[in-house]
Amino acid sequence: MNIGPIELPNRLFVAPMAGVTDRPFRMLCKRLGAGYAVSEMVTSQRALWASLKTSRRADHDGESAPIAVQIAGVDPTEMADAARYNIDRGAQVIDINMGCPAKKVCNVWAGSALMSNETLALRIVQAVVQACAPLGVPVTLKMRTGRCDGERNAVALARAAEGAGVAMVTVHGRTREQGYSGLAEYDTIAAVKAALRIPVVANGDIDSPAKARAVLQHTNADALMIGRAAQGRPWIFREIAHHLESGELLAPPATHDVKHWLTEHLHDHYGLYGELTGMRTARKHIGWAVRALPGGEAFRSVMNTLQSCDAQLRAVATFFEDLAVKYPDLPAANDAHLSRQA
Numbered sequence: 001m002n003i004g005p006i007e008l009p010n011r012l013f014v015a016p017m018a019g020v021t022d023r024p025f026r027m028l029c030k031r032l033g034a035g036y037a038v039s040e041m042v043t044s045q046r047a048l049w050a051s052l053k054t055s056r057r058a059d060h061d062g063e064s065a066p067i068a069v070q071i072a073g074v075d076p077t078e079m080a081d082a083a084r085y086n087i088d089r090g091a092q093v094i095d096i097n098m099g100c101p102a103k104k105v106c107n108v109w110a111g112s113a114l115m116s117n118e119t120l121a122l123r124i125v126q127a128v129v130q131a132c133a134p135l136g137v138p139v140t141l142k143m144r145t146g147r148c149d150g151e152r153n154a155v156a157l158a159r160a161a162e163g164a165g166v167a168m169v170t171v172h173g174r175t176r177e178q179g180y181s182g183l184a185e186y187d188t189i190a191a192v193k194a195a196l197r198i199p200v201v202a203n204g205d206i207d208s209p210a211k212a213r214a215v216l217q218h219t220n221a222d223a224l225m226i227g228r229a230a231q232g233r234p235w236i237f238r239e240i241a242h243h244l245e246s247g248e249l250l251a252p253p254a255t256h257d258v259k260h261w262l263t264e265h266l267h268d269h270y271g272l273y274g275e276l277t278g279m280r281t282a283r284k285h286i287g288w289a290v291r292a293l294p295g296g297e298a299f300r301s302v303m304n305t306l307q308s309c310d311a312q313l314r315a316v317a318t319f320f321e322d323l324a325v326k327y328p329d330l331p332a333a334n335d336a337h338l339s340r341q342a
């Protein structure tokens, strides 16, 4: 599958998640089977580009190609400038955020709020495509199904964006009003796919190989994007890839391998954020990794009190080494649940 001229190794994508899909996490997911990963959104407001947060988000050091940066904003000229700025710093694909319902973004009419203003949305798409096309960089768009139940305009907006030169559209199967509540629906994604010639990516609630297969069948989408289900379980990409290729389910990973992946991820994470911020922001990743495992909840409480990266690393090593004695292969979440009750 291609995004414009760029060929991807497979059609399993990591969803952009602010505060989660930083460079270390994206690289981990790519090592474990994801074919493509989009960065956390970067604001189009020039005044913030020099901030530590934005410069960390624009850090692609050592990341395998293609490097995709998501930009968010409401002003077409600013968005075009943001696209050029990120291309100068290594972006090979620019993704426009029209999918995020966060208040910080939507209060200024960015993110999914833009879907309610199709004229402005299209002006932004046109300005960004005009900025990127001379540099040979494809532009993609991430959106929801619409503002609310009665206003699902994803097909109209996706068609207009295709007409303006967008190379790929991703649709999260919820409305803006839904936030993350309820269930994702896939009929609108199927309608967008049927209406477009460019690749369409299905997103929302894909959390297992079986669900991935079902969503592909229902939508006929060209690719799948996975977000929350990869938190603490980045090997879900290779599990899905294996199932789509063979129809079989991949055996669970060895507990020792999970320890190794998490340790590698933590080293990379501390390298990007430094000791103090690294130690604090690593807690959520460690928490996700252990939450469904026997003893995971108790471990998480203790781990949250540790005050150095070294202490976190030692605690993680001990937790997984102890777990491996009883479970050489990672226990399924259900086993863990039973053992927590026991």
Ligand SMILES: Cc1cc2nc3c(=O)[nH]c(=O)nc-3n(C[C@H](O)[C@H](O)[C@H](O)COP(=O)(O)O)c2cc1C
Residues within 6 Å of the ligand: 015, 016, 017, 018, 019, 020, 040, 041, 070, 097, 098, 099, 100, 142, 172, 203, 204, 205, 206, 225, 226, 227, 228, 229
């Ligand atoms: C913590 C978090 C942060 C997110 N940040 C972004 C973002 O920066 N840009 C964006 O387009 N979507 C963002 N999303 C939405 C996801 O990309 C995705 O569309 C959504 O989570 C549905 O997919 P999932 O069910 O596989 O998680 C975020 C979601 C979460 C949970």
